[in-house]
Amino acid sequence: MISKRLRTLSTLVPQGAIACDIGTDHAYLPCELIKRGISQKVYACDIAKGPLQQAEKTISEAGCSAQIETILCPGFSKVPTDANCMIIAGMGWKTIEMILENDYDRLSQFNRILLQSNRDVNQLRAWVSEHHMTIVEEKVVEDMGKDYEIVCITTDVHEGYTPEEIKYGPVLLKRKDQEFLEFLDRKIKKNELIASKVTDEHKKNQILSEIDEMKQIRQR
Numbered sequence: 001m002i003s004k005r006l007r008t009l010s011t012l013v014p015q016g017a018i019a020c021d022i023g024t025d026h027a028y029l030p031c032e033l034i035k036r037g038i039s040q041k042v043y044a045c046d047i048a049k050g051p052l053q054q055a056e057k058t059i060s061e062a063g064c065s066a067q068i069e070t071i072l073c074p075g076f077s078k079v080p081t082d083a084n085c086m087i088i089a090g091m092g093w094k095t096i097e098m099i100l101e102n103d104y105d106r107l108s109q110f111n112r113i114l115l116q117s118n119r120d121v122n123q124l125r126a127w128v129s130e131h132h133m134t135i136v137e138e139k140v141v142e143d144m145g146k147d148y149e150i151v152c153i154t155t156d157v158h159e160g161y162t163p164e165e166i167k168y169g170p171v172l173l174k175r176k177d178q179e180f181l182e183f184l185d186r187k188i189k190k191n192e193l194i195a196s197k198v199t200d201e202h203k204k205n206q207i208l209s210e211i212d213e214m215k216q217i218r219q220r
């Protein structure tokens, strides 16, 4: 069964999109997009032969070979120009950043780019802000005890985001839905536990002020 994280990603792909999944690994996401009728055509891309062979096996077993094309390439360098939605998920921010920057001039071909970095999501948002792109949707998903933030962007011009928006997410802050509030609660709890164990006063105060910041966001 597909993970909750990948399933959530699939719900953020616009209906009818020609999607490309970069770093597809097992190609679970492309198969989900086809099986749920979200896409009629998907490009499953990976830089390494092993994962792509695994992807081909999954695609064939799912009966999706006619709709999913596998491509061996770094990033989206060989993705055809008809793709209009890109997903880059399950990697560190530095890898995602390299993929985005390597073919920067082609980013505007995508109506929506879904980014899910396993770490440093604030750096991801800072990059989006520095490049004056727009965050159109965000989601928090808890999967197997781990929190993931999904950031959907477009290349439409945006004047930039505030430090608070970069840290917590402009859409998440505005919407403050139940998932985001529960996400904040988990972070507060985790930080309270860390603060109770930290002996360095400076570090402890930093953590406590972050807890305070999150409590204020929660309440306003």
Ligand SMILES: C[S@@+](CC[C@H](N)C(=O)[O-])C[C@H]1O[C@@H](n2cnc3c(N)ncnc32)[C@H](O)[C@@H]1O
Residues within 6 Å of the ligand: 022, 023, 024, 025, 026, 045, 046, 047, 048, 051, 073, 074, 075, 076, 088, 089, 090, 091, 095, 099
């Ligand atoms: C941890 S898996 C993530 C799989 C899937 N995207 C997910 O979210 O579950 C990372 C995959 O990205 C591939 N990868 C790493 N760097 C890449 C790059 N520069 N371009 C394309 N694929 C890359 C790896 O070969 C690997 O299969």
